[in-house]
Amino acid sequence: MRLIGVLTLASARMFFRQREAILWTLILPLFLIVLFGFIRFDGTTTLEIGLVGPRSPVADSLRAALARVDAVTLHAGSRESETELLRQGERDLVVVLPGGLRQGDSVLVLADLEAKPSQTQLGRLILRTILDETVLSDLESVTRPRLVVEAVVTRNLSYIDFLVPGVISMSIMQMGIFGVAFGFVSMKKRGILRRLSITPLRTMDFIIAQVITRVTVLMLQMGLMLAVGVLFLDLHFVGDILSLTVLAILGAIVFLSIGFALAGSSRSEDQVAPVANLISVPMILLSGVFISRAHLPGPVYAITEIFPLTFLADGMRAIAIDGASVLEVWPQTLGLLVWSAIAIVLASRLFRWE
Amino acid sequence: MEAVTDAPVISPSPRLEPPPASMPETIVKVEGLTKRYDSLTAVDDISFHVSRGEIFGILGPNGAGKTTTLECIETLLAFDAGDVRVQGIDVRTDPLEVKRRIGVQLQSSAFFDRLSLNELLTVFGEIYGRRVDPASILDEVDLRAKLQSKVSELSGGQRQRFSIAAALVHDPPVLFLDEPTTGLDPQSRRHLWGVVRRIKTEGKTIVLTTHYMEEAEELCDRVAIMDHGCIVALAPPHELIARLLADGFRKERIERHANLEDVFLALTGHALRED
Numbered sequence: 220m221r222l223i224g225v226l227t228l229a230s231a232r233m234f235f236r237q238r239e240a241i242l243w244t245l246i247l248p249l250f251l252i253v254l255f256g257f258i259r260f261d262g263t264t265t266l267e268i269g270l271v272g273p274r275s276p277v278a279d280s281l282r283a284a285l286a287r288v289d290a291v292t293l294h295a296g297s298r299e300s301e302t303e304l305l306r307q308g309e310r311d312l313v314v315v316l317p318g319g320l321r322q323g324d325s326v327l328v329l330a331d332l333e334a335k336p337s338q339t340q341l342g343r344l345i346l347r348t349i350l351d352e353t354v355l356s357d358l359e360s361v362t363r364p365r366l367v368v369e370a371v372v373t374r375n376l377s378y379i380d381f382l383v384p385g386v387i388s389m390s391i392m393q394m395g396i397f398g399v400a401f402g403f404v405s406m407k408k409r410g411i412l413r414r415l416s417i418t419p420l421r422t423m424d425f426i427i428a429q430v431i432t433r434v435t436v437l438m439l440q441m442g443l444m445l446a447v448g449v450l451f452l453d454l455h456f457v458g459d460i461l462s463l464t465v466l467a468i469l470g471a472i473v474f475l476s477i478g479f480a481l482a483g484s485s486r487s488e489d490q491v492a493p494v495a496n497l498i499s500v501p502m503i504l505l506s507g508v509f510i511s512r513a514h515l516p517g518p519v520y521a522i523t524e525i526f527p528l529t530f531l532a533d534g535m536r537a538i539a540i541d542g543a544s545v546l547e548v549w550p551q552t553l554g555l556l557v558w559s560a561i562a563i564v565l566a567s568r569l570f571r572w573e
Numbered sequence: 574m575e576a577v578t579d580a581p582v583i584s585p586s587p588r589l590e591p592p593p594a595s596m597p598e599t600i601v602k603v604e605g606l607t608k609r610y611d612s613l614t615a616v617d618d619i620s621f622h623v624s625r626g627e628i629f630g631i632l633g634p635n636g637a638g639k640t641t642t643l644e645c646i647e648t649l650l651a652f653d654a655g656d657v658r659v660q661g662i663d664v665r666t667d668p669l670e671v672k673r674r675i676g677v678q679l680q681s682s683a684f685f686d687r688l689s690l691n692e693l694l695t696v697f698g699e700i701y702g703r704r705v706d707p708a709s710i711l712d713e714v715d716l717r718a719k720l721q722s723k724v725s726e727l728s729g730g731q732r733q734r735f736s737i738a739a740a741l742v743h744d745p746p747v748l749f750l751d752e753p754t755t756g757l758d759p760q761s762r763r764h765l766w767g768v769v770r771r772i773k774t775e776g777k778t779i780v781l782t783t784h785y786m787e788e789a790e791e792l793c794d795r796v797a798i799m800d801h802g803c804i805v806a807l808a809p810p811h812e813l814i815a816r817l818l819a820d821g822f823r824k825e826r827i828e829r830h831a832n833l834e835d836v837f838l839a840l841t842g843h844a845l846r847e848d
Binding site for chain 2: 222
């Protein structure tokens, strides 16, 4: 036990004296959260409308009314330039106003009906309403049913709530696969492991120390991301820390074991890199870290169901945002347990000192 | 336990001293060691004993099997035939016990980055279950001033000496040094000879390999010369020289009382340049 303590302390020292490691493990995930949090690329995007045509009092009031709609970003320009932007995908709709805009005149709407059916539909509804209100405003006497909007407070989950648990899960995977595999292969290549193999050091003691160090760093990383999320990015964290920690450690065991298996079966960093990327990149893209899996086509969705990162990210999200416990997310917990059994068997078969 | 006469008191030059007449304690015993790699026989049925307190040299051209022999004794390599024991312990059946009794400097030893020599020696001591005093271990190899330095900040000679210090943390009775002076300048090489001699006076047995005949002559009590995996000669250096001369060998050139290395050292001094 004492030896494991000494080895853990030593490997922690080595880790924290390495500036690039701190950058990659602590700063980069935060950077990703802030960056993607601002892009909000799942979020409610606004409708890009190009408005062209000669100026007139009616056209101006129409323009002003459209500009007040939050869901619309209005652009002005010539018909040719706006149409070109529509073709390039920079506009959702181009609205061409006729000169006078009297009753019986028609307003031309240009849109790609196949590529953007819902945007076109939404744009038409907004335009219809505004045209009615603008042009028929002098016919106010007509009694129309009124719309009354009442405020209701909701949990108001944002993209940040989706993103933070996902990035935490991704960081656990990266630390396991890349941290362990590259670290060990480098120690192997440079002869550090060989030097250790002529001492009575037991492999297990060395590995346990490495695992403790990395799990500690992961906990720090997770705490930092949650703290920044709650303090600065309006993260709705309602999770139970214990459940979150248990699931994170379970995930760490899966990915650290994959890392050890990779380290064991490779001789150099050049051999590790492609395999590590082959494993991690599809999971980053398809396991619902940055983008919800809901949009994936059926067969792909089915495959991603059993990815270890899917289990981890879904579980972490349910615990952190929905307040579930580690037992309530039992399908994810069970999935990770099965994966950890597979990964540990692989690691013990493949891991070699030399 | 044993009665070894203090050789330097009788003669200032221990290498001229014949091995003790009394039955010396065998520390390393190699009998019929054979190691094959596919078709190549790297070590071919060699045998030798190393006695307590001696410096035993293994010489030979590249590929002769020196390092392979060492690595078989050090438990790093599995071998095909033979009986190899360190203090009577079979390296095949009890490698862990052998590892506890040997200190090893590998030909290219790497240590963890970003740890000071102090921290490294502490960790290595703990691996052997010992709480060591890194400063006094570094004293033995004249590196005390580098206690807080990192390995990456050391010169070549300092690295070799640190590698020896790391092999000494558990006070092993026998030390294996694989080409300890390869790549060092003459000053560093001579300095390392001094370190090795000092370790010997502490009663340790040392087995080393080298390419430098001058080094073997200077340090070793006995040498085994290997070629193509076999030992072609095994005796104290002066005896091997005497045998060659008795066979009628004479150097073609006029005997000179100095060589270029003497000139180099006379011009640049014996002082180490790195510290």
